[in-house]
Amino acid sequence: MSVQERKQRERAERERLIVATARELAEQQGWDAVTTRRLAERIEYSQPVLYSHFRGKREIIGAVALEGAAELAVALRAATSAADGPRARVTALARAYLDFAERNPAVYDAIFQLDGGLAFAHEDTPAPLKDAFAALLESLGEVAGDGVDTGLFTELFWASLHGLATLTRAGRLPPPETGRRVELLVDRLAVLP
Amino acid sequence: MSVQERKQRERAERERLIVATARELAEQQGWDAVTTRRLAERIEYSQPVLYSHFRGKREIIGAVALEGAAELAVALRAATSAADGPRARVTALARAYLDFAERNPAVYDAIFQLDGGLAFAHEDTPAPLKDAFAALLESLGEVAGDGVDTGLFTELFWASLHGLATLTRAGRLPPPETGRRVELLVDRLAVLP
DNA sequence: CTTGAATGTCTAGCGATGCTAGAATCGGTG
DNA sequence: CACCGATTCTAGCATCGCTAGACATTCAAG
Numbered sequence: 001m002s003v004q005e006r007k008q009r010e011r012a013e014r015e016r017l018i019v020a021t022a023r024e025l026a027e028q029q030g031w032d033a034v035t036t037r038r039l040a041e042r043i044e045y046s047q048p049v050l051y052s053h054f055r056g057k058r059e060i061i062g063a064v065a066l067e068g069a070a071e072l073a074v075a076l077r078a079a080t081s082a083a084d085g086p087r088a089r090v091t092a093l094a095r096a097y098l099d100f101a102e103r104n105p106a107v108y109d110a111i112f113q114l115d116g117g118l119a120f121a122h123e124d125t126p127a128p129l130k131d132a133f134a135a136l137l138e139s140l141g142e143v144a145g146d147g148v149d150t151g152l153f154t155e156l157f158w159a160s161l162h163g164l165a166t167l168t169r170a171g172r173l174p175p176p177e178t179g180r181r182v183e184l185l186v187d188r189l190a191v192l193p
Numbered sequence: 194m195s196v197q198e199r200k201q202r203e204r205a206e207r208e209r210l211i212v213a214t215a216r217e218l219a220e221q222q223g224w225d226a227v228t229t230r231r232l233a234e235r236i237e238y239s240q241p242v243l244y245s246h247f248r249g250k251r252e253i254i255g256a257v258a259l260e261g262a263a264e265l266a267v268a269l270r271a272a273t274s275a276a277d278g279p280r281a282r283v284t285a286l287a288r289a290y291l292d293f294a295e296r297n298p299a300v301y302d303a304i305f306q307l308d309g310g311l312a313f314a315h316e317d318t319p320a321p322l323k324d325a326f327a328a329l330l331e332s333l334g335e336v337a338g339d340g341v342d343t344g345l346f347t348e349l350f351w352a353s354l355h356g357l358a359t360l361t362r363a364g365r366l367p368p369p370e371t372g373r374r375v376e377l378l379v380d381r382l383a384v385l386p
Numbered sequence: 387c388t389t390g391a392a393t394g395t396c397t398a399g400c401g402a403t404g405c406t407a408g409a410a411t412c413g414g415t416g
Numbered sequence: 417c418a419c420c421g422a423t424t425c426t427a428g429c430a431t432c433g434c435t436a437g438a439c440a441t442t443c444a445a446g
Contacts, residue, residue: 007393036433046396048435057433112365113306120365148377155366156357156374160349163356172305172313173348181349184341189381200422229404239425241406250404 015053017043019063026064026106031114034060062116068107069128075100076135089139090190094161094182097136101165112162133158145191157189208246210236212256219257219299224307227253255309261300262321268293269328282332283383287354287375290329294358305355326351338384350382 021042025034036057040047054060079096083089101108110116111129119125137154144153164181167173173181214235218227229250233240247253272289276282294301303309304322312318330347337346357374360366366374 035431037431047433048397049395051434052394112360112363120363152370152373152377155360155370156353156377159356159360159366159374160353160378161356162360163352163354164349166359167305167348167352167355170305170313173352177345177348180345181352184345184349185353228402230402240404241426242424244405245423 143190336383
């Protein structure tokens with residue numbers, strides 16, 4: 001069945017191409033510019049081909065979101081593993097998170113703002129999303145403070161970062177002071193042992 | 194020139210009707226359902242009439258946002274004025290904020306998520322938006338802590354609330370624990386004199 | 387090598403969307 | 417009452433997500 005295998009491989013390859021192209025287009029010109037027609041043209045196939053891989057545009061956004069979540073987890077772990085001590089780890093984590101959001105706004109939106117048809121905070125949440133949250137929890141769990149649930153603390157810290165990320169990018173918060181806000185956030189929320 | 198005055202009055206009245214109808218439609222069925230056709234039908238005029246009042250859908254969203262921001266400011270001040278002491282005030286503020294976001298999701302989106310063509314964090318920011326921020330600052334300024342800029346502290350607290358509001362509504366955070374998250378947030382961020 | 391069926395892809399089109407030009411109608415004024 | 421300017425509507429454009437059915441390609445059997 002080598003023929004079928006080759007076809008499957010090519011199909012998977014094309015699917016990766018679709019996701020990568022959608023992501024690229026979204027980062028370059030925003031998600032509004034990611035139309036099925038433009039996307040089809042870029043991958044040099046017709047529109048219906050997209051629908052043979054995904055149910056619709058939502059699922060394509062969802063695929064970009066999963067890819068992005070995996071990268072976010074990697075970036076967070078890389079940042080924290082390079083830091084010494086809980087305090088430095090949390091600061092590095094926060095910076096890495098906001099950095100990711102700033103550098104990959106479209107991907108960040110796909111993960112947290114847009115509707116990619118993904119389940120959250122459930123058992124059937126996709127693995128990459130769970131893992132990204134786990135990456136947060138790993139460093140934040142050690143500064144939650146006595147008697148405070150680490151999950152709840154992580155949710156709160158994450159929400160704060162998310163708020164900073166989205167409000168800053170939407171022009172609601174002036175970017176220059178981002179660093180000071182992060183310092184204040186870590187100062188106040190993290191309880192050092 | 195009584196005739197012109199009457200016309201102006203009727204025109205202003207119709208503009209209010211457009212904004213109110215857009216808001217109602219958005220709260221009932223989401224902003225995606227607020228199409229120029231549906232909106233025109235509901236106010237019993239044709240589409241071009243909308244464009245004689247607003248440049249486009251964006252400006253309509255912006256008008257809803259300004260109206261909502263004014264209400265948010267009122268709600269925040271009502272909540273804080275009924276509380277005794279800085280700590281109680283801040284808790285009441287946080288609850289009122291999240292309550293507003295939960296009860297008026299479409300309006301909240303118009304203010305903080307969607308593009309209503311509004312300027313933020315500038316001098317030419319519309320008054321209602323500035324005032325809503327001022328309402329936050331009034332109560333948060335007294336718990337910023339020594340040596341911490343009250344504006345910066347307010348921005349951070351606001352971002353945290355915004356993150357909680359949006360992530361919760363998007364199904365990213367389980368709603369039942371909202372209360373505990375708010376308590377933790379106030380506990381950690383607010384510095385009592 | 388030919389042929390038939392199955393698989394894959396494309397063309398063309400549907401119902402909506404935001405927005406607008408030009409026709410039609412309305413209303414105040416001489 | 418009749419006209420003319422302001423107002424409103426009809427009808428249409430380009431584009432959107434999505435899909436049915438025509439077309440092409442590929443593989444296996446004769």
